[in-house]
Amino acid sequence: MKKFTPLILGCICLVVTVGLFLFINARISGFVTTIAKAKEGSFSTDTRDQALKRADTLIAETALNRAELATFIVSDSDSVRLIDTIEATAKRERVTATIGSVTVVPTEWTYHELVRVVFSARGSLTAMTRFASAIETLPEASRLANVSFEISDANVWFATFTVDFIKEKSSKP
Incomplete structure (x- = not known):
């Protein structure tokens, strides 16, 4: 039995290490998915912000023309x-x-x-x-x-x- 004790302890350590590796890998994969979704959302927010800035610029640039047109x-x-x-x-x-x-x-x-x-x-x-x-x-x-x-x-x-x-x-x- 003394001969098999180090082997049994080694196998237990190996199983625990593989289990811990799989658990951490699953958590990291979940975090990567969450980050990808957040990044995708930030791209759409950036696009929307850019569109709003362009609209604001257009409104500012055409204010005088629109005011002059409104007089007619x-x-x-x-x-x-x-x-x-x-x-x-x-x-x-x-x-x-x-x-x-x-x-x-x-x-x-x-x-x-x-x-x-x-x-x-x-x-x-x-x-x-x-x-x-x-x-x-x-x-x-x-x-x-x-x-x-x-x-x-x-x-x-x-x-x-x-x-x-x-x-x-x-x-x-």
């Missing part, structure tokens, strides 16, 4: 002011103007809509030309979409104008 967009409360501007321009140019219709043209825009104003005017050729020029240069985001002139027997000119302008939507999504 008519708000809900300013829609009437634009029509008043057309009527005031007609008086200033000594033209008789009558608003025919104001309609919202359907578009796919998210935050703005196109408003079409159709009106007629009557006056001398010189006054009508000045009036058409003034309508073309309205300070809002508008455009003279259509104009047609006719002359009557009494040398009085008659014109129909179509002006489109951009207005903020009343209810934004």
